[in-house]
Amino acid sequence: MSSAEAERRLGALLAKARSMQVCLGGESSRLEGARRLLGHRRSIAGWPPWLPAAILAVTLALIAWPAIELLPLGWSAQDACSVYMPDQLVRALRPPEDCSMCRGLTKVEKVANISPEEFEKRYAYTGCPVVIVDAMVNWTAQNEFSFEFFKELYEESSEYSSFQMNCQFFPYETEFQSLQEVFNMSEDRARMKQGTKPWYIGWSNCDEVVARVLRRHYSRPYFLPATAESKRTDWVFMGSPGYGAHMHVDNVDHPSWQAQLRGSKLWKLQPPPECYYDCLSMEITVDRGEIIVVDTNRWYHSTLIVSEDMSITIGAEFD
Numbered sequence: 001m002s003s004a005e006a007e008r009r010l011g012a013l014l015a016k017a018r019s020m021q022v023c024l025g026g027e028s029s030r031l032e033g034a035r036r037l038l039g040h041r042r043s044i045a046g047w048p049p050w051l052p053a054a055i056l057a058v059t060l061a062l063i064a065w066p067a068i069e070l071l072p073l074g075w076s077a078q079d080a081c082s083v084y085m086p087d088q089l090v091r092a093l094r095p096p097e098d099c100s101m102c103r104g105l106t107k108v109e110k111v112a113n114i115s116p117e118e119f120e121k122r123y124a125y126t127g128c129p130v131v132i133v134d135a136m137v138n139w140t141a142q143n144e145f146s147f148e149f150f151k152e153l154y155e156e157s158s159e160y161s162s163f164q165m166n167c168q169f170f171p172y173e174t175e176f177q178s179l180q181e182v183f184n185m186s187e188d189r190a191r192m193k194q195g196t197k198p199w200y201i202g203w204s205n206c207d208e209v210v211a212r213v214l215r216r217h218y219s220r221p222y223f224l225p226a227t228a229e230s231k232r233t234d235w236v237f238m239g240s241p242g243y244g245a246h247m248h249v250d251n252v253d254h255p256s257w258q259a260q261l262r263g264s265k266l267w268k269l270q271p272p273p274e275c276y277y278d279c280l281s282m283e284i285t286v287d288r289g290e291i292i293v294v295d296t297n298r299w300y301h302s303t304l305i306v307s308e309d310m311s312i313t314i315g316a317e318f319d
């Protein structure tokens with residue numbers, strides 16, 4: 001029955017009840033309301049055909065507006081064609097995932113001494129996350145990288161003042177708007193002294209000079225397939241216990257590795273919504289000296305620092 005017909009019949013019934021002086025009490029106004037609603041629905045159905053499309057376009061523009069406002073924070077001059085996408089849009093526009101990537105997975109394995117061939121077959125591009133426990137053996141980054149190390153390195157860089165224009169910066173729940181502001185925090189807060197405000201931030205490095213110094217202290221993870229290129233942009237995440245990144249999915253080009261240089265971090269991984277019936281959510285704590293490999297474009301993920309010590313990680317995408 002069409003809503004027009006339903007409205008007509010309900011109206012007739014109500015008129016008949018009134019004429020027969022049937023007392024409907026409060027039901028009368030509810031039924032009258034329902035009749036008006038049917039009329040309202042009909043008038044929506046009768047909109048001109050272009051109106052729903054126009055409303056959708058305006059709604060999308062409103063959702064995308066924060067992206068335009070956030071451009072100074074999220075824009076990367078290296079990726080001149082990329083546009084920052086807010087989480088809601090990333091989720092809405094993501095193509096559906098093939099759930100075979102997570103079907104049957106119950107936990108994130110920790111493995112050691114894995115050959116690049118085995119890594120490629122089982123993990124590199126399959127979407128199956130893994131932690132490699134022995135990949136930092138010859139690195140000095142675990143001992144060298146600290147808040148003070150990064151502060152000095154960036155303050156010496158000639159690109160420091162333009163840093164914000166060139167790289168991405170994630171303030172998470174802090175008030176910081178740039179890496180300069182982070183490095184200007186008080187020494188007590190940087191050292192997480194009791195009574196100071198906790199903090200957690202992340203950034204991508206696109207300063208060549210800084211990159212050269214960083215790479216003196218770590219090398220390409222041994223397990224990456226011979227043909228894989230570890231991307232030039234380093235990602236650093238650093239901050240206090242009890243903090244981390246909110247649940248989100250990324251919109252970057254490739255899977256990535258992330259090395260836990262200090263502290264321990266709990267990763268919560270959720271399959272994409274279209275795989276909820278096929279796949280399980282998983283949690284894994286990555287300890288100092290371990291490297292997690294996860295395709296953050298396919299797995300929703302959040303993190304939480306669970307050590308008493310500050311957490312410092314470095315990572316990159318690989319293709």
Ligand SMILES: O=C(O)CCC(=O)C(=O)O
Binds near residue numbers: 237301303304
């Ligand atoms: O390491 C973290 O705390 C967050 C990492 C992350 O969200 C990402 O790489 O997309």
